[in-house]
Amino acid sequence: MSLQLQCDVNALNAAYAAALDEKRFDDWLEFFTVDAMYKVQARENFDRGLPLALIALESKAMMKDRVYGVTNTIFHGPYYMRHIIGPVRLMGNDEDLIRSEASYAVFRTKPGSVSEVYNVGRYIDTLVRTQAGLKISSRLCVYDSEMVLNSLIYPI
Protein backbone atom coordinates (compact mmCIF):
# COMPACT_ATOMS: atom_id res chain seq x y z
CA MET A 1 0.00 0.00 0.00
CA SER A 2 2.73 2.42 1.04
CA LEU A 3 4.72 1.61 -2.09
CA GLN A 4 1.67 2.20 -4.24
CA LEU A 5 1.03 5.48 -2.46
CA GLN A 6 4.62 6.52 -2.93
CA CYS A 7 4.25 5.81 -6.61
CA ASP A 8 1.05 7.81 -6.81
CA VAL A 9 2.50 10.87 -5.08
CA ASN A 10 5.64 10.78 -7.22
CA ALA A 11 3.42 10.62 -10.29
CA LEU A 12 1.40 13.57 -9.03
CA ASN A 13 4.57 15.60 -8.53
CA ALA A 14 5.81 14.72 -12.00
CA ALA A 15 2.53 15.83 -13.54
CA TYR A 16 2.56 19.00 -11.40
CA ALA A 17 6.07 19.84 -12.61
CA ALA A 18 5.10 19.26 -16.23
CA ALA A 19 2.07 21.57 -15.94
CA LEU A 20 4.23 24.42 -14.63
CA ASP A 21 7.18 23.81 -16.94
CA GLU A 22 4.77 23.84 -19.90
CA LYS A 23 3.03 26.95 -18.54
CA ARG A 24 -0.32 25.18 -18.32
CA PHE A 25 -1.33 27.31 -15.32
CA ASP A 26 -5.02 26.41 -15.50
CA ASP A 27 -4.01 22.78 -15.22
CA TRP A 28 -1.83 23.69 -12.25
CA LEU A 29 -4.95 24.83 -10.38
CA GLU A 30 -6.51 21.40 -10.77
CA PHE A 31 -3.92 19.75 -8.56
CA PHE A 32 -5.49 21.49 -5.56
CA THR A 33 -8.67 21.14 -3.52
CA VAL A 34 -11.08 24.08 -3.48
CA ASP A 35 -9.95 25.32 -0.06
CA ALA A 36 -6.28 24.45 -0.49
CA MET A 37 -3.40 26.51 0.82
CA TYR A 38 -0.38 27.32 -1.37
CA LYS A 39 2.61 29.16 0.00
CA VAL A 40 6.14 29.95 -1.10
CA GLN A 41 8.19 30.93 1.93
CA ALA A 42 11.85 31.76 2.57
CA ARG A 43 13.54 29.19 4.74
CA GLU A 44 14.75 31.87 7.17
CA ASN A 45 11.13 32.81 7.91
CA PHE A 46 10.02 29.18 8.18
CA ASP A 47 12.88 28.21 10.50
CA ARG A 48 12.39 31.23 12.75
CA GLY A 49 8.62 30.89 12.93
CA LEU A 50 8.09 34.20 11.15
CA PRO A 51 4.78 34.08 9.27
CA LEU A 52 5.64 36.16 6.18
CA ALA A 53 5.63 34.30 2.87
CA LEU A 54 6.69 35.37 -0.61
CA ILE A 55 3.36 34.11 -1.95
CA ALA A 56 0.53 33.07 0.37
CA LEU A 57 -2.69 31.88 -1.28
CA GLU A 58 -5.48 30.58 0.88
CA SER A 59 -7.93 29.12 -1.63
CA LYS A 60 -8.12 27.82 -5.16
CA ALA A 61 -9.92 31.06 -6.04
CA MET A 62 -6.93 33.04 -4.77
CA MET A 63 -4.63 30.79 -6.81
CA LYS A 64 -6.77 31.56 -9.83
CA ASP A 65 -6.26 35.27 -9.11
CA ARG A 66 -2.53 34.58 -9.10
CA VAL A 67 -2.76 32.79 -12.44
CA TYR A 68 -4.60 35.81 -13.87
CA GLY A 69 -1.77 37.97 -12.52
CA VAL A 70 0.86 35.72 -14.08
CA THR A 71 -0.83 35.61 -17.46
CA ASN A 72 -2.39 39.09 -17.70
CA THR A 73 -1.23 41.69 -15.20
CA ILE A 74 2.29 41.23 -13.84
CA PHE A 75 4.70 42.71 -16.36
CA HIS A 76 7.82 40.51 -16.56
CA GLY A 77 10.49 39.24 -18.85
CA PRO A 78 9.43 35.79 -20.04
CA TYR A 79 11.25 32.68 -18.92
CA TYR A 80 11.03 28.91 -18.90
CA MET A 81 11.06 26.91 -15.72
CA ARG A 82 12.35 23.38 -15.33
CA HIS A 83 11.39 21.56 -12.14
CA ILE A 84 13.44 18.65 -10.86
CA ILE A 85 11.50 17.07 -8.00
CA GLY A 86 13.17 14.44 -5.83
CA PRO A 87 11.52 11.25 -4.65
CA VAL A 88 8.70 11.80 -2.21
CA ARG A 89 9.14 11.02 1.47
CA LEU A 90 5.92 9.92 3.16
CA MET A 91 5.69 11.45 6.60
CA GLY A 92 2.75 9.42 7.88
CA ASN A 93 -0.78 9.11 6.66
CA ASP A 94 -4.19 7.87 7.55
CA GLU A 95 -7.19 7.03 5.43
CA ASP A 96 -7.88 10.63 4.40
CA LEU A 97 -4.78 12.69 4.89
CA ILE A 98 -1.31 12.06 3.49
CA ARG A 99 1.68 14.05 4.64
CA SER A 100 4.72 14.09 2.41
CA GLU A 101 7.82 16.04 1.55
CA ALA A 102 10.03 16.26 -1.52
CA SER A 103 13.06 18.33 -2.46
CA TYR A 104 12.87 20.44 -5.58
CA ALA A 105 15.16 22.50 -7.76
CA VAL A 106 13.81 24.95 -10.31
CA PHE A 107 15.99 26.23 -13.13
CA ARG A 108 15.20 29.40 -15.03
CA THR A 109 16.04 30.03 -18.65
CA LYS A 110 15.42 33.43 -20.19
CA PRO A 111 15.33 33.94 -23.96
CA GLY A 112 18.85 34.09 -25.35
CA SER A 113 20.41 33.26 -22.00
CA VAL A 114 21.95 30.38 -20.09
CA SER A 115 20.01 28.30 -17.56
CA GLU A 116 20.31 29.41 -13.94
CA VAL A 117 19.50 27.79 -10.61
CA TYR A 118 16.40 29.78 -9.74
CA ASN A 119 14.79 28.40 -6.63
CA VAL A 120 15.77 25.42 -4.49
CA GLY A 121 13.86 23.99 -1.57
CA ARG A 122 11.37 21.41 -0.45
CA TYR A 123 7.64 20.89 -0.69
CA ILE A 124 5.87 20.22 2.58
CA ASP A 125 2.52 18.81 1.55
CA THR A 126 -0.74 17.42 2.73
CA LEU A 127 -2.74 15.47 0.18
CA VAL A 128 -6.23 14.09 0.27
CA ARG A 129 -7.91 11.30 -1.63
CA THR A 130 -10.91 12.44 -3.62
CA GLN A 131 -13.10 10.82 -6.22
CA ALA A 132 -10.97 12.58 -8.80
CA GLY A 133 -7.84 11.06 -7.31
CA LEU A 134 -5.15 12.57 -5.07
CA LYS A 135 -5.38 16.34 -4.56
CA ILE A 136 -3.13 18.77 -2.72
CA SER A 137 -4.83 20.40 0.26
CA SER A 138 -1.70 22.24 1.31
CA ARG A 139 1.63 22.85 -0.41
CA LEU A 140 4.26 24.87 1.38
CA CYS A 141 7.35 25.53 -0.75
CA VAL A 142 10.16 26.38 1.65
CA TYR A 143 13.10 27.67 -0.36
CA ASP A 144 16.74 27.74 0.67
CA SER A 145 17.72 30.32 -1.93
CA GLU A 146 18.58 33.42 0.09
CA MET A 147 17.99 35.71 -2.84
CA VAL A 148 15.19 35.69 -5.37
CA LEU A 149 16.82 36.35 -8.75
CA ASN A 150 15.04 39.66 -9.25
CA SER A 151 11.46 38.43 -9.34
CA LEU A 152 9.43 35.28 -8.99
CA ILE A 153 6.35 35.34 -11.18
CA TYR A 154 5.17 31.79 -11.91
CA PRO A 155 4.23 29.36 -9.15
CA ILE A 156 6.93 26.94 -8.02
Next chain:
Amino acid sequence: MSAPETLSRWQQPGSSRVPFWVYTDAQLYQRELDLIFYGKHWSYVGLEVEIPNTGDFKLAFIGQRQVIMVRDRVAPKDRATDGGIRVVENRCAHRGVRFCQQPHGNARSFVCPYHQWTYKLNGDLAGLPFKDGVKDGDSVNGGMPEGFDLKDHGLTKLRVAVLHGLVFATFSEETEPLEEYLGADVMPWLDRIFKAPSTGLRSDRNLVLLGYNRQRIPGNWKLMMENIKDPYHPGLLHTWFVTFGLWRADQKSRMVMDAQGRHAVMISRKNEGGANAAVTDGVTSFKANMSLGDDRLLDVVPEPWWSIDDPSHPGQSITPTVTMITLFPSLIIQQQVNSLSTRHIVPRGEGEFDFIWTHFGFADDTPEMTRRRLRQANLFGPAGFVSADDGEVIEFSQDGFKQWGDDGSTLCELDGTGTEMTEHMVTETLIRSMYSYWKKVMTP
Protein backbone atom coordinates in the same frame (compact mmCIF):
# COMPACT_ATOMS: atom_id res chain seq x y z
CA MET B 1 37.91 57.61 -17.46
CA SER B 2 38.32 58.82 -13.91
CA ALA B 3 35.24 59.53 -11.90
CA PRO B 4 35.74 63.27 -11.23
CA GLU B 5 36.23 63.81 -14.93
CA THR B 6 33.08 61.81 -15.52
CA LEU B 7 31.03 63.94 -13.21
CA SER B 8 32.16 67.21 -14.76
CA ARG B 9 30.68 65.84 -17.98
CA TRP B 10 27.17 66.40 -16.58
CA GLN B 11 27.05 69.70 -18.45
CA GLN B 12 23.32 70.12 -18.79
CA PRO B 13 21.95 72.44 -16.11
CA GLY B 14 19.43 71.09 -13.64
CA SER B 15 18.64 67.45 -13.09
CA SER B 16 15.91 66.61 -15.57
CA ARG B 17 18.23 64.67 -17.91
CA VAL B 18 20.19 62.02 -16.04
CA PRO B 19 23.19 60.75 -18.05
CA PHE B 20 23.35 56.98 -18.48
CA TRP B 21 26.86 56.89 -17.00
CA VAL B 22 25.37 57.89 -13.65
CA TYR B 23 24.13 54.29 -13.54
CA THR B 24 26.93 52.46 -15.33
CA ASP B 25 30.31 53.96 -14.34
CA ALA B 26 32.20 51.67 -11.96
CA GLN B 27 34.56 54.35 -10.65
CA LEU B 28 31.73 56.74 -10.03
CA TYR B 29 30.08 54.00 -7.99
CA GLN B 30 33.18 53.75 -5.79
CA ARG B 31 32.93 57.47 -5.13
CA GLU B 32 29.26 57.07 -4.26
CA LEU B 33 30.23 54.53 -1.62
CA ASP B 34 32.75 56.93 -0.09
CA LEU B 35 30.77 60.13 -0.35
CA ILE B 36 27.27 58.82 0.25
CA PHE B 37 27.23 55.49 2.09
CA TYR B 38 30.42 56.02 4.11
CA GLY B 39 30.05 59.81 4.14
CA LYS B 40 27.79 62.30 5.86
CA HIS B 41 24.54 60.33 5.65
CA TRP B 42 22.50 58.20 8.01
CA SER B 43 21.93 54.68 6.70
CA TYR B 44 19.21 52.30 7.85
CA VAL B 45 20.47 49.21 9.66
CA GLY B 46 17.35 47.51 10.98
CA LEU B 47 14.49 47.57 13.44
CA GLU B 48 15.06 47.58 17.17
CA VAL B 49 12.48 44.79 17.48
CA GLU B 50 14.83 42.48 15.56
CA ILE B 51 17.19 42.42 18.54
CA PRO B 52 14.92 42.46 21.62
CA ASN B 53 17.30 40.93 24.19
CA THR B 54 20.74 41.82 25.49
CA GLY B 55 23.33 40.17 23.26
CA ASP B 56 20.94 39.80 20.31
CA PHE B 57 22.58 40.77 17.06
CA LYS B 58 21.96 40.77 13.35
CA LEU B 59 24.18 41.46 10.36
CA ALA B 60 23.37 44.27 7.97
CA PHE B 61 25.05 46.24 5.23
CA ILE B 62 25.81 49.92 4.84
CA GLY B 63 26.97 50.23 1.28
CA GLN B 64 29.19 47.19 0.85
CA ARG B 65 30.49 47.23 4.42
CA GLN B 66 28.97 44.60 6.64
CA VAL B 67 28.06 45.77 10.12
CA ILE B 68 26.65 44.15 13.23
CA MET B 69 23.65 45.69 14.96
CA VAL B 70 23.72 44.47 18.55
CA ARG B 71 21.98 45.15 21.85
CA ASP B 72 24.64 45.90 24.44
CA ARG B 73 24.48 45.55 28.21
CA VAL B 74 23.50 48.84 29.79
CA ALA B 75 24.03 49.69 33.46
CA PRO B 76 20.72 50.35 35.25
CA LYS B 77 21.64 53.98 35.89
CA ASP B 78 22.08 54.60 32.16
CA ARG B 79 18.96 52.88 30.91
CA ALA B 80 16.87 56.04 30.77
CA THR B 81 19.21 57.60 28.23
CA ASP B 82 20.84 54.64 26.51
CA GLY B 83 18.78 52.02 24.67
CA GLY B 84 21.92 49.93 24.22
CA ILE B 85 21.79 49.62 20.43
CA ARG B 86 25.31 49.54 18.96
CA VAL B 87 26.50 49.20 15.40
CA VAL B 88 30.06 47.98 14.80
CA GLU B 89 31.84 46.95 11.65
CA ASN B 90 32.18 43.22 11.04
CA ARG B 91 35.90 43.39 10.42
CA CYS B 92 38.51 42.25 12.92
CA ALA B 93 41.00 44.96 13.92
CA HIS B 94 43.81 42.40 13.71
CA ARG B 95 43.84 40.92 10.22
CA GLY B 96 40.67 42.27 8.71
CA VAL B 97 38.59 39.11 8.98
CA ARG B 98 34.80 39.38 8.61
CA PHE B 99 34.58 37.33 11.78
CA CYS B 100 30.83 37.08 12.40
CA GLN B 101 29.19 34.63 10.02
CA GLN B 102 25.81 34.00 11.65
CA PRO B 103 23.23 36.32 10.10
CA HIS B 104 21.57 36.74 13.50
CA GLY B 105 21.85 35.30 16.98
CA ASN B 106 22.80 36.05 20.55
CA ALA B 107 26.34 36.59 21.80
CA ARG B 108 28.09 37.44 25.06
CA SER B 109 31.04 38.78 23.11
CA PHE B 110 32.43 38.59 19.58
CA VAL B 111 35.44 36.35 18.99
CA CYS B 112 37.37 36.31 15.75
CA PRO B 113 38.01 32.63 14.94
CA TYR B 114 41.39 33.26 13.30
CA HIS B 115 43.41 34.36 16.36
CA GLN B 116 40.75 34.57 19.07
CA TRP B 117 40.72 38.33 19.39
CA THR B 118 37.72 39.01 21.59
CA TYR B 119 35.50 42.07 21.52
CA LYS B 120 32.83 43.34 23.86
CA LEU B 121 29.36 43.86 22.40
CA ASN B 122 30.12 47.58 22.06
CA GLY B 123 33.15 46.81 19.88
CA ASP B 124 35.87 47.40 22.49
CA LEU B 125 38.76 44.96 22.27
CA ALA B 126 38.54 42.90 25.48
CA GLY B 127 41.63 40.78 24.98
CA LEU B 128 43.79 38.68 22.69
CA PRO B 129 45.94 35.58 23.14
CA PHE B 130 49.66 35.97 23.87
CA LYS B 131 49.44 39.71 24.24
CA ASP B 132 52.16 39.56 26.91
CA GLY B 133 54.03 36.79 25.17
CA VAL B 134 54.51 33.14 26.14
CA LYS B 135 56.78 32.19 29.01
CA ASP B 136 59.68 29.92 28.13
CA GLY B 137 61.68 29.26 31.30
CA ASP B 138 62.91 32.61 32.51
CA SER B 139 62.32 34.40 29.28
CA VAL B 140 59.18 35.44 27.45
CA ASN B 141 58.70 34.77 23.78
CA GLY B 142 56.97 37.27 21.59
CA GLY B 143 53.99 39.29 22.65
CA MET B 144 52.73 42.63 21.54
CA PRO B 145 55.14 45.55 21.59
CA GLU B 146 55.29 47.84 24.56
CA GLY B 147 52.73 50.56 24.25
CA PHE B 148 50.18 48.28 22.62
CA ASP B 149 46.89 49.45 24.08
CA LEU B 150 43.66 47.47 23.78
CA LYS B 151 41.80 50.75 23.59
CA ASP B 152 43.39 51.56 20.24
CA HIS B 153 42.29 48.34 18.56
CA GLY B 154 38.56 47.99 18.88
CA LEU B 155 36.13 47.41 16.03
CA THR B 156 35.01 50.40 13.99
CA LYS B 157 32.16 51.86 15.99
CA LEU B 158 29.52 53.71 14.06
CA ARG B 159 27.43 56.54 15.40
CA VAL B 160 23.93 55.21 16.06
CA ALA B 161 20.56 56.94 16.18
CA VAL B 162 17.29 55.20 16.94
CA LEU B 163 14.05 56.86 15.86
CA HIS B 164 10.76 55.20 16.81
CA GLY B 165 12.39 51.76 16.71
CA LEU B 166 14.18 52.37 13.39
CA VAL B 167 17.95 52.04 13.74
CA PHE B 168 20.27 54.22 11.66
CA ALA B 169 24.06 54.47 11.69
CA THR B 170 26.75 56.59 10.10
CA PHE B 171 30.51 56.27 9.66
CA SER B 172 30.93 60.05 9.76
CA GLU B 173 31.38 62.24 12.82
CA GLU B 174 30.03 65.17 10.84
CA THR B 175 26.56 63.89 9.95
CA GLU B 176 23.97 66.16 11.55
CA PRO B 177 21.63 64.72 14.20
CA LEU B 178 19.16 62.23 12.67
CA GLU B 179 15.97 64.27 13.07
CA GLU B 180 17.69 67.26 11.50
CA TYR B 181 18.97 64.99 8.72
CA LEU B 182 15.44 63.76 7.99
CA GLY B 183 13.95 67.24 8.21
CA ALA B 184 10.75 68.75 9.57
CA ASP B 185 8.75 68.05 6.42
CA VAL B 186 9.39 64.31 6.51
CA MET B 187 9.20 63.70 10.26
CA PRO B 188 5.39 63.94 10.62
CA TRP B 189 5.02 61.06 8.16
CA LEU B 190 7.38 58.87 10.18
CA ASP B 191 5.59 59.86 13.37
CA ARG B 192 2.28 58.89 11.77
CA ILE B 193 3.36 55.25 11.37
CA PHE B 194 5.74 54.72 14.24
CA LYS B 195 4.86 57.08 17.06
CA ALA B 196 2.30 56.05 19.64
CA PRO B 197 -0.56 58.38 20.50
CA SER B 198 0.71 60.74 23.18
CA THR B 199 -1.40 59.06 25.86
CA GLY B 200 0.90 56.03 25.99
CA LEU B 201 3.78 55.62 28.39
CA ARG B 202 6.22 54.96 25.61
CA SER B 203 6.42 57.32 22.71
CA ASP B 204 7.04 54.59 20.13
CA ARG B 205 4.55 52.01 18.95
CA ASN B 206 5.70 48.48 19.64
CA LEU B 207 6.42 46.70 16.39
CA VAL B 208 6.08 43.02 15.58
CA LEU B 209 8.42 41.43 13.06
CA LEU B 210 6.48 39.44 10.42
CA GLY B 211 9.42 38.31 8.29
CA TYR B 212 11.73 39.00 5.37
CA ASN B 213 11.83 38.79 1.60
CA ARG B 214 15.08 39.25 -0.30
CA GLN B 215 15.73 39.84 -3.98
CA ARG B 216 18.83 40.57 -6.07
CA ILE B 217 18.10 43.09 -8.79
CA PRO B 218 20.50 43.60 -11.73
CA GLY B 219 20.29 47.39 -11.84
CA ASN B 220 21.90 50.46 -10.31
CA TRP B 221 20.80 51.10 -6.70
CA LYS B 222 19.50 54.60 -7.45
CA LEU B 223 16.88 53.14 -9.80
CA MET B 224 15.03 51.74 -6.80
CA MET B 225 15.03 55.11 -5.07
CA GLU B 226 13.73 56.63 -8.32
CA ASN B 227 11.03 54.00 -8.59
CA ILE B 228 9.58 55.05 -5.23
CA LYS B 229 9.98 58.75 -6.07
CA ASP B 230 8.06 58.22 -9.30
CA PRO B 231 4.30 58.59 -8.81
CA TYR B 232 3.80 58.54 -12.59
CA HIS B 233 4.35 54.81 -13.13
CA PRO B 234 2.16 52.99 -10.57
CA GLY B 235 -1.14 53.74 -12.32
CA LEU B 236 0.39 52.66 -15.64
CA LEU B 237 2.71 49.73 -14.95
CA HIS B 238 0.66 48.14 -12.19
CA THR B 239 -2.71 46.74 -13.24
CA TRP B 240 -3.84 46.30 -9.65
CA PHE B 241 -3.21 49.94 -8.80
CA VAL B 242 -5.08 51.43 -11.73
CA THR B 243 -7.89 48.86 -11.81
CA PHE B 244 -8.66 48.77 -8.10
CA GLY B 245 -7.87 52.47 -7.50
CA LEU B 246 -4.98 51.95 -5.08
CA TRP B 247 -2.75 54.49 -6.84
CA ARG B 248 -3.61 56.51 -9.93
CA ALA B 249 -3.58 60.05 -11.23
CA ASP B 250 -7.21 60.93 -10.40
CA GLN B 251 -6.52 60.63 -6.67
CA LYS B 252 -5.83 63.33 -4.14
CA SER B 253 -2.07 63.21 -3.68
CA ARG B 254 0.89 65.15 -2.41
CA MET B 255 4.63 64.95 -3.08
CA VAL B 256 6.67 66.05 -0.07
CA MET B 257 10.43 66.40 0.24
CA ASP B 258 12.98 67.61 2.76
CA ALA B 259 14.72 70.96 2.36
CA GLN B 260 17.63 69.31 0.52
CA GLY B 261 15.46 67.28 -1.82
CA ARG B 262 17.06 63.97 -0.90
CA HIS B 263 14.22 62.39 1.09
CA ALA B 264 10.60 62.27 -0.01
CA VAL B 265 7.11 61.14 0.84
CA MET B 266 4.52 60.23 -1.76
CA ILE B 267 1.13 60.55 -0.15
CA SER B 268 -2.18 59.55 -1.66
CA ARG B 269 -5.68 58.38 -0.92
CA LYS B 270 -7.23 55.44 -2.74
CA ASN B 271 -10.48 55.66 -4.67
CA GLU B 272 -12.92 53.03 -5.85
CA GLY B 273 -11.11 52.32 -9.11
CA GLY B 274 -13.07 51.52 -12.24
CA ALA B 275 -13.09 53.49 -15.46
CA ASN B 276 -12.33 57.19 -15.60
CA ALA B 277 -11.46 58.24 -19.12
CA ALA B 278 -8.84 60.75 -17.98
CA VAL B 279 -6.66 58.08 -16.39
CA THR B 280 -7.81 54.76 -17.88
CA ASP B 281 -8.49 55.41 -21.59
CA GLY B 282 -5.83 53.73 -23.67
CA VAL B 283 -4.04 52.41 -20.58
CA THR B 284 -3.50 48.77 -21.44
CA SER B 285 -2.80 47.78 -17.86
CA PHE B 286 -6.33 48.88 -16.89
CA LYS B 287 -8.64 45.85 -16.87
CA ALA B 288 -12.19 47.16 -16.81
CA ASN B 289 -13.83 43.82 -16.08
CA MET B 290 -11.27 42.39 -13.72
CA SER B 291 -12.50 41.21 -10.34
CA LEU B 292 -10.93 39.02 -7.72
CA GLY B 293 -12.00 35.44 -7.22
CA ASP B 294 -11.04 35.73 -3.55
CA ASP B 295 -11.40 39.33 -2.41
CA ARG B 296 -9.59 38.68 0.89
CA LEU B 297 -6.49 39.73 -1.08
CA LEU B 298 -7.80 43.29 -0.89
CA ASP B 299 -9.72 43.23 2.37
CA VAL B 300 -8.72 46.77 3.30
CA VAL B 301 -9.72 47.95 6.77
CA PRO B 302 -8.92 51.56 7.69
CA GLU B 303 -6.82 52.03 10.82
CA PRO B 304 -7.23 54.92 13.27
CA TRP B 305 -3.64 56.10 12.90
CA TRP B 306 -4.09 56.76 9.17
CA SER B 307 -5.67 60.14 10.07
CA ILE B 308 -3.42 62.90 11.33
CA ASP B 309 -3.50 66.64 11.61
CA ASP B 310 -2.36 67.79 8.17
CA PRO B 311 1.19 69.13 8.48
CA SER B 312 0.55 71.47 5.53
CA HIS B 313 -2.82 72.67 6.82
CA PRO B 314 -2.80 72.60 10.63
CA GLY B 315 -6.25 72.17 12.08
CA GLN B 316 -7.42 70.05 9.15
CA SER B 317 -7.33 66.29 9.19
CA ILE B 318 -5.74 64.23 6.42
CA THR B 319 -6.28 60.48 5.90
CA PRO B 320 -3.93 58.97 3.34
CA THR B 321 -4.26 55.29 2.51
CA VAL B 322 -0.71 55.13 1.21
CA THR B 323 2.55 56.82 2.13
CA MET B 324 5.79 55.82 0.44
CA ILE B 325 8.76 57.32 2.25
CA THR B 326 12.22 57.39 0.67
CA LEU B 327 15.06 58.17 3.07
CA PHE B 328 18.29 58.79 1.20
CA PRO B 329 20.36 56.81 0.53
CA SER B 330 18.98 53.36 1.14
CA LEU B 331 15.65 53.07 2.93
CA ILE B 332 12.07 52.97 1.73
CA ILE B 333 9.23 52.76 4.21
CA GLN B 334 5.98 51.50 2.80
CA GLN B 335 2.45 51.89 4.07
CA GLN B 336 0.10 50.73 1.34
CA VAL B 337 -3.31 50.19 2.92
CA ASN B 338 -2.75 47.57 5.66
CA SER B 339 0.67 46.41 4.48
CA LEU B 340 3.75 47.82 6.22
CA SER B 341 7.39 47.21 5.41
CA THR B 342 10.85 48.64 5.33
CA ARG B 343 12.73 48.04 2.09
CA HIS B 344 16.49 48.26 2.36
CA ILE B 345 18.79 48.86 -0.61
CA VAL B 346 22.19 47.14 -0.42
CA PRO B 347 24.35 48.13 -3.41
CA ARG B 348 26.65 45.49 -4.92
CA GLY B 349 28.42 47.42 -7.66
CA GLU B 350 27.19 49.89 -10.24
CA GLY B 351 24.90 47.33 -11.86
CA GLU B 352 23.38 45.32 -9.02
CA PHE B 353 21.78 45.65 -5.61
CA ASP B 354 20.04 43.51 -3.04
CA PHE B 355 16.62 44.61 -1.88
CA ILE B 356 15.56 43.43 1.56
CA TRP B 357 11.94 43.68 2.66
CA THR B 358 11.14 43.55 6.36
CA HIS B 359 7.41 43.33 6.97
CA PHE B 360 6.05 44.36 10.33
CA GLY B 361 2.87 44.99 12.24
CA PHE B 362 2.02 46.42 15.64
CA ALA B 363 1.98 44.64 18.98
CA ASP B 364 -1.65 45.58 19.52
CA ASP B 365 -2.85 44.18 16.18
CA THR B 366 -5.70 41.69 16.41
CA PRO B 367 -5.02 38.26 14.88
CA GLU B 368 -7.35 39.30 12.04
CA MET B 369 -5.28 42.40 11.34
CA THR B 370 -2.07 40.33 11.33
CA ARG B 371 -3.64 37.92 8.81
CA ARG B 372 -4.78 40.88 6.72
CA ARG B 373 -1.26 42.38 6.66
CA LEU B 374 0.16 39.00 5.63
CA ARG B 375 -2.45 38.54 2.89
CA GLN B 376 -1.85 42.02 1.49
CA ALA B 377 1.86 41.15 1.43
CA ASN B 378 0.92 39.22 -1.73
CA LEU B 379 0.89 42.58 -3.50
CA PHE B 380 4.47 43.40 -2.56
CA GLY B 381 7.94 41.91 -2.57
CA PRO B 382 9.82 39.98 -5.27
CA ALA B 383 6.67 38.06 -6.25
CA GLY B 384 4.12 40.79 -5.53
CA PHE B 385 1.15 41.48 -7.77
CA VAL B 386 2.47 45.04 -8.07
CA SER B 387 6.11 45.08 -6.92
CA ALA B 388 7.47 42.19 -8.98
CA ASP B 389 7.26 44.29 -12.12
CA ASP B 390 9.28 47.12 -10.51
CA GLY B 391 12.32 44.86 -10.25
CA GLU B 392 11.79 43.77 -13.84
CA VAL B 393 11.64 47.31 -15.28
CA ILE B 394 14.73 48.29 -13.27
CA GLU B 395 16.64 45.43 -14.88
CA PHE B 396 15.47 46.49 -18.33
CA SER B 397 16.38 50.12 -17.61
CA GLN B 398 19.95 49.11 -16.78
CA ASP B 399 20.06 46.99 -19.95
CA GLY B 400 19.00 50.01 -21.98
CA PHE B 401 21.64 52.30 -20.44
CA LYS B 402 24.38 49.73 -21.09
CA GLN B 403 23.52 49.14 -24.72
CA TRP B 404 23.71 52.81 -25.72
CA GLY B 405 26.72 54.27 -23.98
CA ASP B 406 27.87 57.46 -22.36
CA ASP B 407 26.11 60.15 -24.33
CA GLY B 408 22.60 58.93 -23.58
CA SER B 409 20.41 60.25 -20.81
CA THR B 410 17.01 59.64 -19.26
CA LEU B 411 14.23 62.17 -19.73
CA CYS B 412 12.65 63.28 -16.54
CA GLU B 413 10.47 66.29 -17.36
CA LEU B 414 6.91 65.39 -16.46
CA ASP B 415 5.60 68.57 -14.83
CA GLY B 416 8.60 70.59 -16.00
CA THR B 417 12.19 70.75 -14.81
CA GLY B 418 11.69 72.16 -11.32
CA THR B 419 12.07 70.50 -7.93
CA GLU B 420 9.08 71.79 -5.98
CA MET B 421 6.60 69.91 -3.83
CA THR B 422 3.27 69.25 -5.59
CA GLU B 423 -0.34 68.58 -4.64
CA HIS B 424 -0.73 65.96 -7.40
CA MET B 425 1.10 62.92 -8.75
CA VAL B 426 1.48 63.83 -12.42
CA THR B 427 5.09 64.79 -11.87
CA GLU B 428 8.70 63.60 -11.76
CA THR B 429 9.74 66.33 -9.34
CA LEU B 430 11.03 63.96 -6.65
CA ILE B 431 13.44 62.25 -9.04
CA ARG B 432 14.76 65.62 -10.18
CA SER B 433 15.20 66.78 -6.60
CA MET B 434 17.15 63.65 -5.67
CA TYR B 435 19.56 64.12 -8.58
CA SER B 436 19.91 67.79 -7.79
CA TYR B 437 21.10 66.76 -4.32
CA TRP B 438 23.18 63.88 -5.69
CA LYS B 439 25.08 66.25 -8.00
CA LYS B 440 25.95 68.44 -5.02
CA VAL B 441 27.21 65.53 -2.94
CA MET B 442 29.23 64.04 -5.77
CA THR B 443 31.06 67.28 -6.58
CA PRO B 444 32.46 68.21 -3.18
